[in-house]
Amino acid sequence: MKVLMVEPGKSPYETEIEGGLESLQAAVGGDIQATYPYEDPVALICNDEGKLIGMPLNRALYDDGGRMYDIVAGNFLIVGLGEEDFIGLSPDLMEKFSEQFKYPEKFFRLAGEIVAVKQPLPPEEKQQPAPVMEESDRDDIRLDDTTDLAFDLDEFFRQNSGAYAELYPDFHAEKERMADELLSGDTGKIRMRLAAFEREEHMEGETALLLERISSYEKEYGISTYSIYQLDLSDNTDNLRFMSLDWLEKKGLPVDRDNYQMVYAAQLSPGETLEDIYTRFNIDHPEDFKGHSLSFSDVVVLHEKGSDSAYYVDSIGFKELPDFCGGTRQQEAKRDGSLREQLDDAKKQAAKAEPKTPEKKKEPERS
Known part of the structure; x- marks a missing residue:
């Protein structure tokens, strides 16, 4: 059956696999987990322990309000849903989800939150899996x-x-x-x-x-x-x-x-x-x-x-x-000192104006 493969660091591509459990496990590198995050008759199939075993982070998932609620680790598939089993994707759904996951993503911590940043499409021959997000x-x-x-x-x-x-x-x-x-x-x-x-x-x-x-x-x-x-x-x-x-x-x-x-x-x-x-x-x-x-x-x-x-x-x-x-x-050399002083002063003023809040107990981060 024809399905959409999404790998870390790459643009999605159509591939053909057998419909059995073994072929799905081989595609995602282990035991599978099937989720149904979309109204379309499709399933997202990924490795059930992708994050636990340190697979590269791949793509973010968002709720209806555009808020990120999860990140898929490792390879995942978008497959069609039949009455009792997984089936191949129709051409229109293949096109839709190819566009949705078109750009690889990299993940950073910014202002205390994880943000997903779309990356340029690398040349096909140079595509490499995106690295695992680390506090390096x-x-x-x-x-x-x-x-x-x-x-x-x-x-x-x-x-x-x-x-x-x-x-x-x-x-x-x-x-x-x-x-x-x-x-x-x-x-x-x-x-x-x-x-x-x-x-x-x-x-x-x-x-x-x-x-x-x-x-x-x-x-x-x-x-x-x-x-x-x-x-x-x-x-x-x-x-x-x-x-x-x-x-x-x-x-x-x-x-x-x-x-x-x-x-x-x-x-x-x-x-x-x-x-x-x-x-x-x-x-x-x-x-x-x-x-x-x-x-x-x-x-x-x-x-x-x-x-x-x-x-x-x-x-x-x-x-x-x-x-x-x-x-x-030449202009930069003339203005370097004065502009740098302006910006440094602005930082000091902003730091003084920043309201102080009592420290809160740290809560465990969600995985």
Whole structure:
């Protein structure tokens, strides 16, 4: 019978097994447990002792209100339900649950609670089971780095924008949201937010230190992203728009970072190339992309391993721009001290304002 196999660290896939108990046990690596968490006529079959024997954590299960109530450990199957036995999945249910469990998940403790963070789909040949959630030193360090950076980002926005504070009055929720983005590797969203902030608040260059810290975070935790820059709509750029790099060089016109605005940023998938980015932003734009189709005079910046490399979209292919990202580094050096002092002061003030509550007796954690 055809069933859906969901393994830790992988996207789900259709497989065919015999319908007997032995084949089900072989698929999940031991005695089976069948649960029925969905209204559809399906069963979730997993290893009955998956957590007890330390199998890798796989996917979270949620109630109707979207709250996590359990985590499945080890391989599990989604199978159909017949009148008296398990049966193969119908094509529509195969598609539905393939989409539901499409992204691998990794689990962290954040603010005292376990959170599930969807992971990018790895290349098929490199897929590996996700590690068991542990209170390891490296996990603790990443959580500390994440919460510190999320705190500083939120405090920076609040200090410099009244509109931000009005829009997001619950600062705890906003910090946790940004921490989730950092943990999931979706630093592109934060880069876009900083770019929009610079434009709206007329604070060009003031976000340089935070961008540098994001780059350091990406380097430390193996995150790669890209940003798309397009010429702003001022009169000064009319003669530069949609021109080849050769034409600019003949006219003695530089590709000046100050003439550009970031219009999009996102995570760079493993193996994704500049040509892949060009194709996507000409044929199948992401829904949240507001710029024009990628063309001459645009610049794509790759943020990889803590360093930035910029590429001009030319008449044929791309040309690297060694000096495009240099201005940001210089601005960051000038503002490092003052901005760091601002953020440190904000942390001290927040610590003083934090209400003190009496300690409660610790209750045993639920397994």
